[in-house]
Amino acid sequence: xxxxxxxxxxxxxxxxxxxxxxxxxxxxxxxxxxxxxxxxxxxxxxxxxxxxxxxxxxxxxxxxxxxxxxxxxxxxxxxxxxxxxxxxxxxxxxxxx
Numbered sequence: 876x877x878x879x880x881x882x883x884x885x886x887x888x889x890x891x892x893x894x895x896x897x898x899x900x901x902x903x904x905x906x907x908x909x910x911x912x913x914x915x916x917x918x919x920x921x922x923x924x925x926x927x928x929x930x931x932x933x934x935x936x937x938x939x940x941x942x943x944x945x946x947x948x949x950x951x952x953x954x955x956x957x958x959x960x961x962x963x964x965x966x967x968x969x970x971x972x
Contacts, residue, residue, distance in 0.1 A: 883924040886939040
């Protein structure tokens, strides 16, 4: 049986957090642990999410644009293919959205 894919979302923070200098966040669930990390830049948030995904494969990082739409996605490890990734080789990088 294959493990369920862990999904990490990189998205803009709310208005309150942005006023405090936190512009981006990483959210996900690692088993029972809920992950919520604030970051000042989108690059820092993406790097953090990708690090978590490498540690908890199979995983996926979904990067959202400021308007909430999905900008890109990255897949790590051999796991069930998330919607929109069927027919891709295991471990092949995202960017299909």
